[in-house]
Amino acid sequence: MRRDSSVKPPRSRTMRPGLVVFVLALAALAQAQQSFGVPSNQPPNEDFYVYKQIPDVAIETGASTAMRLSKIWSEKPLLLTMVFTRCAGVCSAFLRSLRAAVSDAQGLGQDYRIVVLSFDPRDTTDDMEMVAESLGVKLDPNWIFAISSAAGIRQVAAASGFWFQWDPSAQQYDHPSLVEAIDRGRVVRMLAGTNVPRASLREVIQELRGRFVPSYALAGKVAFRCFEYDPNRDAYRLDWGLLFMLLPATSAVLAVVWAFFLHRESPPKPYDSSSALIR
Amino acid sequence: MASNAVVLFDESEMIRFRRMTVIWGITALVLLPILALLGYFMRLFQSGAFPQIRPEWFYAVLTLHSLGMVGTWFVGAMAGVSFLLLKYTRPSLAVSKFSFWGTLLGVVLLIVCTLGGLFGTGWYFLYPLPLMSQGVWQPWATLTFFIALAILGVCWTVWTLDILRSIAQRYSLRAALGLNYVFGEPGPEVPPLVLITTVSLIVGVAGFVAAVIVIALFAARALGVNVDPLLMKNLTFFFGHILVNITMYLGVAMVYELLPTYAGRPWKTNRVVAIAWDAVLFLILFAYFHHLYMDFAQPQWVQRFGQICSYGLAVPAGVVSIFGTLALVYAARMRWTLASTLLFLGIMGWGIGGIAAVIDSTVEVNSHFHNTLWVPAHFHTYYLMGVVLMILGFIDHAGKEISGLEENPRRSKLTVILLLIGGYGFLSMFFWAGAHSVPRRYAIYPLEVAQGTEYARIAVLFITVLLLGVLLYLWETGRRCLKALSA
Numbered sequence A: 001m002r003r004d005s006s007v008k009p010p011r012s013r014t015m016r017p018g019l020v021v022f023v024l025a026l027a028a029l030a031q032a033q034q035s036f037g038v039p040s041n042q043p044p045n046e047d048f049y050v051y052k053q054i055p056d057v058a059i060e061t062g063a064s065t066a067m068r069l070s071k072i073w074s075e076k077p078l079l080l081t082m083v084f085t086r087c088a089g090v091c092s093a094f095l096r097s098l099r100a101a102v103s104d105a106q107g108l109g110q111d112y113r114i115v116v117l118s119f120d121p122r123d124t125t126d127d128m129e130m131v132a133e134s135l136g137v138k139l140d141p142n143w144i145f146a147i148s149s150a151a152g153i154r155q156v157a158a159a160s161g162f163w164f165q166w167d168p169s170a171q172q173y174d175h176p177s178l179v180e181a182i183d184r185g186r187v188v189r190m191l192a193g194t195n196v197p198r199a200s201l202r203e204v205i206q207e208l209r210g211r212f213v214p215s216y217a218l219a220g221k222v223a224f225r226c227f228e229y230d231p232n233r234d235a236y237r238l239d240w241g242l243l244f245m246l247l248p249a250t251s252a253v254l255a256v257v258w259a260f261f262l263h264r265e266s267p268p269k270p271y272d273s274s275s276a277l278i279r
Numbered sequence B: 001m002a003s004n005a006v007v008l009f010d011e012s013e014m015i016r017f018r019r020m021t022v023i024w025g026i027t028a029l030v031l032l033p034i035l036a037l038l039g040y041f042m043r044l045f046q047s048g049a050f051p052q053i054r055p056e057w058f059y060a061v062l063t064l065h066s067l068g069m070v071g072t073w074f075v076g077a078m079a080g081v082s083f084l085l086l087k088y089t090r091p092s093l094a095v096s097k098f099s100f101w102g103t104l105l106g107v108v109l110l111i112v113c114t115l116g117g118l119f120g121t122g123w124y125f126l127y128p129l130p131l132m133s134q135g136v137w138q139p140w141a142t143l144t145f146f147i148a149l150a151i152l153g154v155c156w157t158v159w160t161l162d163i164l165r166s167i168a169q170r171y172s173l174r175a176a177l178g179l180n181y182v183f184g185e186p187g188p189e190v191p192p193l194v195l196i197t198t199v200s201l202i203v204g205v206a207g208f209v210a211a212v213i214v215i216a217l218f219a220a221r222a223l224g225v226n227v228d229p230l231l232m233k234n235l236t237f238f239f240g241h242i243l244v245n246i247t248m249y250l251g252v253a254m255v256y257e258l259l260p261t262y263a264g265r266p267w268k269t270n271r272v273v274a275i276a277w278d279a280v281l282f283l284i285l286f287a288y289f290h291h292l293y294m295d296f297a298q299p300q301w302v303q304r305f306g307q308i309c310s311y312g313l314a315v316p317a318g319v320v321s322i323f324g325t326l327a328l329v330y331a332a333r334m335r336w337t338l339a340s341t342l343l344f345l346g347i348m349g350w351g352i353g354g355i356a357a358v359i360d361s362t363v364e365v366n367s368h369f370h371n372t373l374w375v376p377a378h379f380h381t382y383y384l385m386g387v388v389l390m391i392l393g394f395i396d397h398a399g400k401e402i403s404g405l406e407e408n409p410r411r412s413k414l415t416v417i418l419l420l421i422g423g424y425g426f427l428s429m430f431f432w433a434g435a436h437s438v439p440r441r442y443a444i445y446p447l448e449v450a451q452g453t454e455y456a457r458i459a460v461l462f463i464t465v466l467l468l469g470v471l472l473y474l475w476e477t478g479r480r481c482l483k484a485l486s487a
Helices: A010-034 A069-073 A090-105 A125-135 A150-160 A198-208 A240-262 B011-046 B055-085 B093-116 B139-170 B192-222 B229-263 B271-292 B300-329 B338-360 B363-369 B374-403 B409-435 B451-485
Strands: A058-061 A078-083 A113-118 A143-148 A165-167 A172-174 A178-183 A186-192 A227-230 A235-238
Touching: A058 A125, A069 A113, A078 A090, A078 A150, A090 A113, A090 A125, A090 A198, A113 A125, A113 A150, A125 A143, A143 A150, A150 A186, A178 A198, A186 A198, A240 B139, A240 B192, A240 B229, B011 B055, B011 B093, B011 B374, B011 B451, B055 B093, B055 B139, B055 B192, B055 B229, B055 B374, B093 B139, B139 B192, B192 B229, B192 B271, B229 B271, B229 B300, B229 B338, B229 B374, B271 B300, B300 B338, B300 B363, B338 B363, B338 B374, B338 B409, B338 B451, B374 B409, B374 B451, B409 B451
Parallel strands: A078 A113, A113 A143
Antiparallel strands: A058 A143, A078 A178, A165 A172, A178 A186, A227 A235
8 A cells, every 4th residue: 555655644743843842842851950050160159158058958878768968967067079970080089089088187977977969860879889889988877979859959059059061072061079068058168179188178177066267268269358378478468458448547637638628717706695595 | 614615606596406406315315215125125035035036036136226326326426516516616507407317217227127127237247247148138138228327327427527627617627636735835725525526526537438438348249349358347347446436435525525514613625635535546546456356367466456556545535534534523512413423424334344345455355255245245334334324414414404494303313323223233244244155146045155044134134223214314304305395
């Protein structure tokens, strides 16, 4: 039986545009899951995120079916970092660097725990366990490797300035490396960079222990600095921002000049004292 | 004794100026119990009386109470000084009215953003806290707060400049600063009122400009420019310290002017008085560093300099004024009325609070006391039992002078007794708690410092006595002011 090729079945005609829309929607959804935030060469600015509440999203680990992040931070402060298991770039090196710095800082389990959260919705708990195993911390209950829903990942990323961008040509995510110190659900400190400096992590852990850690924003991060600290000389020098401190006194001098020299008229003549009330 | 008083107003002008002063006085008397009740609420909160109310309310009320009190007594002191200066100079009535309406508008906006919007940063609105509310208050509340500050700042700056202008119409800068006394040269007689007001208002301009810079830098931050928090803190406390200090100095200036009329003796400017108050002009610019002792990023030499200036600021002006007050009153045929008693007690309270302040301005001590209730203890002492009493004394004096209504001596005595017992009892709980490590700015005390709750409960009892004294004062003085309004 021959089929008239010029006449297409009515069903196919109606299905094709719907299929296209469906495929496009799927592609868009996949893209939405695979990218979040605005890529930047600069690490997230800690000043904008510190003390922000981390969303209490549901996570899943190999050991338990599901729990919320708050279950962990209600027991102990935590260090949170986001990776993906198929990473051919920085993730493994970063996690090794974190492990080394944590070992140096000590107190894991006693003062804090670590949550490694995948930001790739394709990752499974098994994938995350393999990462834990390769890192040599699978048996350590204070290292928690977890996954979350795409929405949950985006919420956590938004609260900490984390972003990830899918690169189809490399089939990899572009993303920063970040570890956040979280106390009772709020961001206390953030460390960004491909390595976790041991000294910096020691400071962060001290903060999680509730101890005071002096810090002053680095040069270039803020405008109008009062002083500059020279670590080589262990000395301060004055900086341009201090000029603002001269403005008030200068204004007062100008006001004096205005009142006593520029605006001054001849002294007013007294009224006839017989009509006055002043005694 | 104002021997060099001149007549600069005709009768109708004078009546209008007096009426304006009475309006300022009544405004202060209306705000006093309201703001005092807010303080009462806070101590009740700390004593655990309102477990069902969110702590956010405590901080909103703290903000309104502190800003309201500082603002109320600043304008009270300015109105008082303006009135007393009428003997020597001619301040603008229009500017006083402008400041009044601006102040009212600013106060309304402050009430809206704190009680309506839960804006709760404390008076110091320390950068970048107003912009990082964590959802406790909305951006509109922050905006309203800064608009209120800007309005108040503009009005008070204009008022300050006008009084300086009026002084300059009669006195040269050299005379107004008493430099002829300092150098022992002949010159015009300058009343201490003029000298102290000139010194205070010159630094007042600097303080208000610092506030303007702070607001501008907050706006810059809102536009995305990261500003050095250390610079912001320096500017904020420069402004705050100066505002509070000049309020006290203006109160002291009124005492210099008024107390001699009750003692029957003159209290004139001399070399020591002139040197002491001129020193304030320089030292006050740096004394505020004692608010930043905890800021490790501030170099240590700055902190040490701040300590030296704090000592220097307190000793000359304080000692000269307190010694002068005692010398004036000693063996004098003093007329102890409600006004003169409050003026005298105000100076003494300023001295007592000043001693606590000097202790706290010592770096080594401050490192232990800084975040404890010792700090509110000392500033409440020189404020509540210092400048507030001085201004209440002035309002009573002016109300009596204008209305002609005599006071009831028994009621006056009872008022003073209640104010003293209630005031110092309330303050002693602050000092005691501070010395026992109870932290400040806590709405609810955790277990580690649970003793703070007990001290707050005792303080509440004393505040009740204090409020009774305030109500009695309001009854006694308020009716005179109302009569004065129609006089």
